[in-house]
Every structure is written in structure tokens, then in C-alpha cells.
Amino acid sequence: MKPASQHITACRRCHAPICWALTTANGKRQPVDAQPSEEGNLAVTQGADGLLYVRSLTKAHPEPRPSEWRAMPHHATCPSPPPPRRSSGGGRRATSGAVRPVPWQR
Numbered sequence: 001m002k003p004a005s006q007h008i009t010a011c012r013r014c015h016a017p018i019c020w021a022l023t024t025a026n027g028k029r030q031p032v033d034a035q036p037s038e039e040g041n042l043a044v045t046q047g048a049d050g051l052l053y054v055r056s057l058t059k060a061h062p063e064p065r066p067s068e069w070r071a072m073p074h075h076a077t078c079p080s081p082p083p084p085r086r087s088s089g090g091g092r093r094a095t096s097g098a099v100r101p102v103p104w105q106r
């Protein structure tokens with residue numbers, strides 16, 4: 001599987017082809033590389049609603065389903081990622097429960 005052409009857009013920063021997908025974990029929009037990658041640690045699929053959904057592949061379930069393709073988060077490949085966000089108030093900590101990205105293992 002590959003992203004359909006209508007899902008592909010250009011990164012605002014580096015103009016690489018990317019897709020916006022919603023994370024199955026929390027419904028946030030996440031840019032993923034439009035080009036499927038064997039090295040990627042994400043599984044992307046098009047939902048019945050026509051939107052793209054992305055989930056992290058885990059050691060327990062390292063293989064994408066037949067309807068999914070493996071992709072790299074664009075943050076990992078973008079040559080000019082957004083600057084770290086300085087929280088102005090709120091004081092929400094990102095540390096608790098945050099999952100460290102694990103290097104993909106073949």
C-alpha cells in the first residue's frame with residue numbers, strides 16, 4: 001500500500017512530499033514521509049473515512065498489516081524541523097508517559 005496522491009502534500013519547511021496522518025493513539029496530526037520506508041517505525045493506513053491513520057509499530061507487533069504501509073515520521077527526516085516549542089505557561093510536562101522513539105530493528 002502507498003498513500004493516494006490526494007493525501008500527499010509538501011512539507012512547508014523542506015518541500016519534501018509528506019502525508020498528514022492522525023495518530024491512532026491520540027488523534028493528533030502527524031506528518032509522515034509520503035514515500036514508504038522499510039526503515040520506518042510507523043504503520044500508515046487509509047481509514048474507511050478516507051483519512052490517513054498512523055500508529056507506531058512495536059516490538060510485539062513489528063509488521064504492518066496488509067492494508068498498511070511502513071513509513072518514517074517526517075520529523076525524523078526533515079532537514080529543517082520546527083524549532084523546539086517554548087511553552088509559554090501551562091507548564092505541562094512532556095516527560096511523564098512519553099515514549100522514547102526506539103531505533104528500528106530489523
Ligand SMILES: [Zn+2]
Pocket residue numbers: 011012013014015016074077078079080
Ligand atoms: Zn520537512
